[in-house]
Amino acid sequence: MRFGIDFGTTRTIIAAADRGNYPVLVVDDAEGDTQNYIPTQIALSDGNIVAGWEAVALARVGVPVARSFKRLLAAPGSTAATRVRIGEDHVSLGDAMSAFARHVAAVIRAQELTNEPLQAVVGVPANAHSGQRLLTLDAFSRAGFEVLALVNEPSAAAFEYTHRHPRGINSKRSSVVVFDLGGGTFDTSMVRIAGTDHEIVRTLGINHLGGDDFDEVLATMARRAGGFEHDAMGERAYARLLDEARSAKERIAPQSRRIFLEFGDQDITVPVEDYYTESGSLVDRAIATVGELLGGEVNQTLAGTEIAGIYLVGGASGLPLIPRLLRERFGRRVHRSPHPAASTAIGLAIAADPDSGYALRDRLARGIGVFREHDAGRAVAFDPQIEPTAKPDANGEILVQRRYRAAHNVGWFRFVEYSGLDSAGEPTGDLSPLVDLVMPFDPELQRGDEDLRAIPVERREHGPMIEETVRVDANGITSVRLTDLDTGYVLEATASR
Structure with a gap:
């Protein structure tokens, strides 16, 4: 059986x-009510990790839980060993991910009453770095899924758009901008569509912008309105307040004037317009990213362009402020998916369906480069190797290979992912470490009996010929291979492994 899994924050x-149909699975919560999602939460019970609605039930009796632990994936340098705090205890991020993925598999088997092999296309943020993708792939693979592909979330949402609006694209309006605001991340993509063929023209994203941030704004305002802004508040109490803020935010309708929250024995009221004022800067960041995506070609509206519209998906896009501000900036062509929270999962299921006929040509959202030693180790230079938005080949891979004569006894290679370059060719924005390698160019050092990191870098003449290979596979996971073509010595690594 094939599924699309939108692993959200x-x-x-x-x-x-x-x-040919793509129904969303329903799940019974802890009270037996039907829901269309699994909370991305974990807790510890007798030393074991439990997830989803079981974790929610434990939270209600005071057991600490880890909410939005997926946000740790986006941190530069995160690995399977990164610690996830659950109250006073910790588990590794790898164990947390694997336990949650096993829970997802158990839910599917319980709902579908099947022991058939589970195949899935799993969503990842478009701006996800290589380590984030690898951890996601490993977790679902270890949980028993055959992961058919990792697909960028806004790319999947474009599938859902075309499936739902097959006549929305024509010869005059051949592109759609996907605006995907989830619980923890924001992505936006320009998608060119021709029938069932989809080409991602450009993708941008913000790894730390989502519904969680809007919840925190409302929770802060509720504390102020309730008169306990400066009171000490324990972690569990604050978590309950955030849950109430999230529920209250999701109840806001276009005609709402006040937001009502219940916390303890207090009834708290926050004016909607005040909330919009204080959370407006979050929306502005997303709108600015859309403007950057459009490349300055659009002034105030989409009129006169080949863009069919801006398509809002992701649970957090339900806040009425968001389409309102988007229409003020870009005009009337702003449309919200009728199932914004499920849009990505539906698109992923379409991608998983071999009979759908849908095809996707995606691009990288981040570039890859390496910091190298220069001038006998006295200087470091950045060498961009794969640009952001690079197109994969027919197999979905990107391969860059170079050969050069080594000029030092030891080579230090610090491969990173970057967002962009400044006018001097230096990386801008956040950097995510990929692979850190020390390559012995001196054959005497290739025996492995010396600590290479303790050896001073020296310039050498007539060094060996080096072949450097950087590969990004179809799931966006990067590997590096360094080969001394004179001696056959090989050094290789995969990001976060």
């Missing part, structure tokens, strides 16, 4: 590929 949603 706050909620995970599953859609099935069922003979």
Whole structure:
């Protein structure tokens, strides 16, 4: 059986590929009520990690939980060993991910009453770095899924758009901008569509912008309105306040004038316009990113362009302020998916369906480069190797290979992912470490009996010929291979492994 899994920061949603239909799986919560999502939460029970609605039930009786632990994936340098705090205890990020993925598999088997092999296309943020993708792939693979592909979330949402609006694209309006605001991340993509063929023209994203941030704004305002802004508040109490803020935010309708929250024995009221004022800067960041995506070609509206519209998906895009500000900036062509929270999962299920006929040509959202030693180790220079938005080949891979004569006894290679370059060719924005290698160019050092990191870098003449290979596979995971072509010595590594 094939599924699309939108592994979200706050909620995970599953859609099935069922003979041309893509229904969202329903799940019973801790009280037996039907829901269309699994909370992306974990807790510890007798030393074991439990997830989803089981973790929510434990939280209600005072057991600490880890909410939005997926946000740790986006941190530069995160690995399977990164610690996830659950109250006074810790578990590794790798164990947390694997336990949650196993829970997802158990939910699917319980709902579908099947022991068939589980195949899935899993969503990842478009701006996800290589380590984030690898951890996601490993977790779901270890949980028993055959992961058919990792697909960028806004790319999947474009599939859902075309499936739902097959006549929305024509010869005059051949592109759509996907605006994907989830619980913890924001991505936006320009997608060119021709029938069932989809080409990602450009993708940008913000790894730390999502519904969680809007919840924190409302929770802060509720504390102020309730008169306990400066009171000490324990972690559990604050978590309950955030949950109430999230629920209250999701109840806001276009005609709402006040937001009502219940916390303890207090009824708290926050004016909607005040909340919009204080959270407006978050929306402005997303809108500025859309403007950057459009490359300055659009002034105030989409009129006169080949863009069919801006398509809002992701649970956090339900806040009425967001389409309002987008329409003020870009005009009337702003449309919200009728199932914004499930749009990505449905698109992923379409991608998982071999009979759908949908095809995707995606691009990288981040570039790859390396810091190298220069001038006998006295200087470091940045060498961009794969540009952001680079196109994969027919197999979905990007391969860059170089050969050069080594000029030092030891080579230090610090491969990173970057967002962009300044006018001097230096990386700008956040950097995510990929692979850190020390390559012995001196054959005497290739025996492995010396600490290479303790050896001073010296310039050498007539060094060996080096072949440097950087590969990005179809899932966006980067590997590096360094080969001394004179001696056959090989050094290789995969990001976060």
